[in-house]
Amino acid sequence: MAPQPHIVIKPQANFRAFSPEKVFLSARPAATWGVFAGITALFVLSNVPLVKKDVLSNIPFVGRYWKVEESA
Structure with missing residues (x-):
């Protein structure tokens, strides 16, 4: 019986x-x-200010920390 190789190379899909x-x-x-x-x-x-108003203030639960007061 022939000895088995230690490394077996298998074809593998790739892109x-x-x-x-x-x-x-x-x-x-x-x-x-x-x-x-x-x-x-x-x-x-x-x-x-734009990041505070549009992004950070809309985070659930912690968005109140960054609320921007609207100036009249």
């Missing part, structure tokens, strides 16, 4: 060198960095 395994392995870090970048952008832009 432009991205296999499903690579995509799933990199999805969580990409999502983490995306959330971090979004929170950082909101923190940096939190003093801009």
Whole structure:
């Protein structure tokens, strides 16, 4: 009986060198960095009145903190 190889190469579907395994392995870090970048952008832009009025004041439960008083 012939010895079995230690590494078995199996064909795997891919699209432009991205296999499903690579995509799933990199999805969580990409999502983490995306959330971090979004929170950082909101923190940096939190003093801009338009961001306060349109974005931050519409967040459920904590939006009251950034409510902009309408001037008459």
